[in-house]
Amino acid sequence: MPHQAPSTAPRAGAARNPGDRPAIRLTGLQKHFAEVRAVDGVDLDIPPGEFFSMLGPSGSGKTTVLRLIAGFELPTAGSIQLAGRDVSTLAPFDRDVNTVFQDYALFPHMSVQQNVEYGLRVKGVGKAERRQRAEDALRTVRLEEYGRRKPSQLSGGQRQRVALARALVNRPKVLLLDEPLGALDLKLRQAMQVELKQIQREVGITFVFVTHDQDEALTMSDRIAVFNAGRIEQVGTPLEVYEKPATAFVAGFVGTSNLLSGRGAEAVIGRPGVFSIRPEKITIDGNLASPAGPGETSATGIVTDVVYAGSTVRYAVALDAGGQLSVVRQNISAPTEFADGRVRLSWRREHSFRVPEAG
Ligand code: ADP
Ligand code: MG
Numbered sequence: 001m002p003h004q005a006p007s008t009a010p011r012a013g014a015a016r017n018p019g020d021r022p023a024i025r026l027t028g029l030q031k032h033f034a035e036v037r038a039v040d041g042v043d044l045d046i047p048p049g050e051f052f053s054m055l056g057p058s059g060s061g062k063t064t065v066l067r068l069i070a071g072f073e074l075p076t077a078g079s080i081q082l083a084g085r086d087v088s089t090l091a092p093f094d095r096d097v098n099t100v101f102q103d104y105a106l107f108p109h110m111s112v113q114q115n116v117e118y119g120l121r122v123k124g125v126g127k128a129e130r131r132q133r134a135e136d137a138l139r140t141v142r143l144e145e146y147g148r149r150k151p152s153q154l155s156g157g158q159r160q161r162v163a164l165a166r167a168l169v170n171r172p173k174v175l176l177l178d179e180p181l182g183a184l185d186l187k188l189r190q191a192m193q194v195e196l197k198q199i200q201r202e203v204g205i206t207f208v209f210v211t212h213d214q215d216e217a218l219t220m221s222d223r224i225a226v227f228n229a230g231r232i233e234q235v236g237t238p239l240e241v242y243e244k245p246a247t248a249f250v251a252g253f254v255g256t257s258n259l260l261s262g263r264g265a266e267a268v269i270g271r272p273g274v275f276s277i278r279p280e281k282i283t284i285d286g287n288l289a290s291p292a293g294p295g296e297t298s299a300t301g302i303v304t305d306v307v308y309a310g311s312t313v314r315y316a317v318a319l320d321a322g323g324q325l326s327v328v329r330q331n332i333s334a335p336t337e338f339a340d341g342r343v344r345l346s347w348r349r350e351h352s353f354r355v356p357e358a359g
Pocket of ligand 2: 062063
């Protein structure tokens with residue numbers, strides 16, 4: 001059963017005064033393309049100024065939700081409110097939102113400054129104001145020195161920031177970002193994650209950020225919605241979604257899937273069901289006889305695989321009771337120490353928790 005975080009579930013009593021109005025409210029939102037249910041009943045409130053991420057695998061409906069909010073698609077059913085106003089059937093330019101796409105779509109023949117000014121020019125904003133606002137937007141994205149360059153004279157990260165400036169210059173209430181960092185290499189991507197979050201804090205605009213990368217969502221977001229097959233499985237803070245996944249799908253998608261079920265669960269946990277334990281919560285020990293501490297759960301098994309990842313080492317352990325667990329350990333000693341050996345795993349009882357079965 002899909003779980004809704006307490007902050008979004010109870011609609012009654014919400015928004016009594018205008019200041020409480022969510023920046024975005026989706027109610028029973030559906031979008032079908034012929035027989036494909038791209039969006040299959042989404043209810044969601046996003047408060048003003050939040051950095052909100054939509055996380056999910058490819059094809060789970062994230063982009064379609066974003067396009068519905070922007071007005072590039074019309075819903076099959078349900079409604080979209082922006083700051084309390086129903087915009088479900090309004091044209092994109094009648095909605096106070098802007099979108100930043102992964103392919104920046106900058107005009108190659110225009111300078112950076114002209115690219116940023118372009119939207120204002122189309123709207124008929126005068127030259128002096130246009131220039132001032134474009135300069136402000138370029139300063140916000142730390143590109144004030146680059147206004148005269150052409151997009152081809154910029155790095156990928158800088159082009160991405162120009163695309164952001166081009167959206168910010170319109171001073172929208174809501175900014176929609178569809179995998180905006182997807183084209184960048186890892187180092188640049190991580191730097192931009194930090195920077196984008198800082199910029200969002202500075203400008204105070206509501207950001208709706210789409211990504212399929214769980215680390216990115218966990219790093220950047222105030223709250224995350226985890227999408228699966230056109231529906232939201234869980235909404236919560238990064239901590240809630242990671243530490244207390246509401247479904248087996250969320251447990252597997254946000255973080256490493258480390259589930260115990262069936263015979264293994266009964267023997268180790270002591271009751272039937274599907275249980276999730278995060279790999280970094282598990283201690284691995286070569287001494288099988290160490291006593292279990294109070295409040296601890298333990299299981300013995302054999303190491304079947306050791307993956308060396310520099311700062312960490314990951315062990316796959318086949319449990320004697322059945323099932324397999326993955327253990328992540330900080331690389332503080334010889335990384336091959338448990339290779340092919342028998343080990344004892346232990347973790348605090350509250351770190352294994354039951355997740356509802358899929359279906
Ligand atoms: P995501 O952004 O999470 O990868 P999308 O929202 O792009 O997912 O797609 C959700 C589903 O809707 C996919 O099965 C996709 O193929 C389908 N879809 C999206 N846009 C269209 C369209 N214009 N016509 C037909 N099917 C579409
Ligand atoms: Mg997409």
